[in-house]
Amino acid sequence: MRQRLNLTKVPIELKLIISLVKCETPDQVENIDLSLFYGVNWDFFIKQARHHRIYPVLYKKLQWCSSELVPEHVVQTVAADYKRNTFQMLHLSNVMGQLSKLFSAKRLQILFLKGPQLALDLYGDLSLRTSNDLDVLVPINQLPEAEKLLLDLGYQKDDYIETILNDWKWRHHHVTYIHPVTGVKVEVHWRLNPGPGKEPGFLELWARKRNMNLSKHPIHVLGKEDLFVFLSSHGARHGWSRLRWIVDIHQLMKMDLDWEEAYKLLNKYGNKHTGFQALQLAEQLFHTSSKALPKQKTNKSRKLAQQAVYYLESMINLHSEPLDPEVAKYHKRHLFGLMTFQQRVYFILSFLYPYPQDAQTLPLPKSLHFLYFPLRPFIWGWRKTRRLV
Structure with a gap:
């Protein structure tokens, strides 16, 4: 049996979101642990849905939930986000078609x-x-x-x-x-x-x-x-x-x-x-x-x-x-x-390649920029010393 991920520190609001997203049919919502619904801070639930950009998928799942499980204002808020996103996606679709054609x-x-x-x-x-x-x-x-x-x-x-x-x-x-x-x-x-x-x-x-x-x-x-x-x-x-x-x-x-x-x-x-x-x-x-x-x-x-x-x-x-x-x-x-x-x-080797900051620390003509390769360790050390001071 495979060891499960340790999700003990994951907020209950996000655990509920994950449980809802997993549901493929309305009857699967009934199998969600009820303690998840009753222990949720619904304002934080909405913040989580927005942060994780998951509200479009979540909207459909919330429609399968009774008002006893999910407050109406939560469903309405997610629905508003869903509709706003739909208009955004339609707009981007038009732009995408235009760019592809051009x-x-x-x-x-x-x-x-x-x-x-x-x-x-x-x-x-x-x-x-x-x-x-x-x-x-x-x-x-x-x-x-x-x-x-x-x-x-x-x-x-x-x-x-x-x-x-x-x-x-x-x-x-x-x-x-x-x-x-x-x-x-x-x-x-x-x-x-x-x-x-x-x-x-x-x-x-x-x-x-x-x-x-x-x-x-x-x-x-x-x-x-x-x-x-x-x-x-x-x-x-x-x-x-x-x-x-x-x-x-x-x-x-x-x-x-x-x-x-x-x-x-x-x-x-x-x-x-x-x-x-x-x-x-x-x-x-x-x-x-x-x-x-x-x-x-x-x-x-x-x-x-x-x-x-x-x-x-x-x-x-x-x-x-x-x-x-x-x-x-x-x-x-x-x-x-x-x-x-x-x-x-x-x-690790990429740190040996000059950075733009090296040119800011020690300006050189463009024709001499190749010198930043051998000088890079010294410029880096000088910059580090100045930062510590």
């Missing part, structure tokens, strides 16, 4: 990673997943053309990346464009994840792409196996701090994937730990079919899954900076634990 007209390749198409792909319904922006992947050599297209449409670049010696190509993985009128945000990726790390090139992903007919113009998306690898690495990088990401894996595991091919991709690109952690979390929290989870991988994946529970215990938002020092320290350790040996070597 990129195609310019003979530019584009893969949609996250957005309304992911809701339709995983849940079969646009309204059942939230999305605040559109994430797209383009070949790195087509970035200038992609940027020009967006700027011509009125988008403004959020140019926050500082770079030296072209380290942006592997240290970063996307740049953001925001439309000042519509408020739509588009994240243009040239990598799936920030480096350093090995990952499939665009042409490889393009060869395995799928087409979706979400609008009048076809939308190109990742192949199912590539989508699993991407969603696993993305969720792990953010500590699975939003339940929605685990539910995505839960939904993906129901699809007809070639799991043998998925495992090959996990091993080839160093995502073995993140992939099996994702499978373990979905299986343990939502009782997803365990056929996809190899028996020989459960010990390591269970340990990593238990570490991810930490992020569910305190409603941690990793996007809210500055992070609590304890959370930041834990997250660094957890990310390092997810790396393969090869990834750890790359990660």
Whole structure:
């Protein structure tokens, strides 16, 4: 018998949300432990639903509950969030169709990673997943053309990346464009994840792409196996701090994937730990079919899954900076634990590559920037000494 995750520190409100999300039919609600309903702080329940971006799925489940179990104002609040999200997804769908058509007209390749198409792909319904922006992947050599297209449409670049010696190509993985009128945000990726790390090139992903007919113009998306690898690495990088990401894996595991091919991709690109952690979390929290989870991988994946529970215990938002020092320290350790040996070597060696801060500490002409390689240890030591002083 497999050891279950220790969820004792997870708030009762989130435990109830997990129990409701697991229900596939109205009669399954009757099997939920009644103590979960009667011990809930309903205001905190709503905060949890919003933090974890889970209210679209939750809305349908709450309709199966009697008013004796769930107060009417809670159902109405979640319903309002659900309706607002539905309009948002319809709006993003129109923008996505427009971008797909324009990129195609310019003979530019584009893969949609996250957005309304992911809701339709995983849940079969646009309204059942939230999305605040559109994430797209383009070949790195087509970035200038992609940027020009967006700027011509009125988008403004959020140019926050500082770079030296072209380290942006592997240290970063996307740049953001925001439309000042519509408020739509588009994240243009040239990598799936920030480096350093090995990952499939665009042409490889393009060869395995799928087409979706979400609008009048076809939308190109990742192949199912590539989508699993991407969603696993993305969720792990953010500590699975939003339940929605685990539910995505839960939904993906129901699809007809070639799991043998998925495992090959996990091993080839160093995502073995993140992939099996994702499978373990979905299986343990939502009782997803365990056929996809190899028996020989459960010990390591269970340990990593238990570490991810930490992020569910305190409603941690990793996007809210500055992070609590304890959370930041834990997250660094957890990310390092997810790396393969090869990834750890790359990660440690990456510190030898110059950073933009080195140029700020010791400005040199661009023609002499190569000197930052031998000077980096000394500049780092000087900066560290000044900080301590």
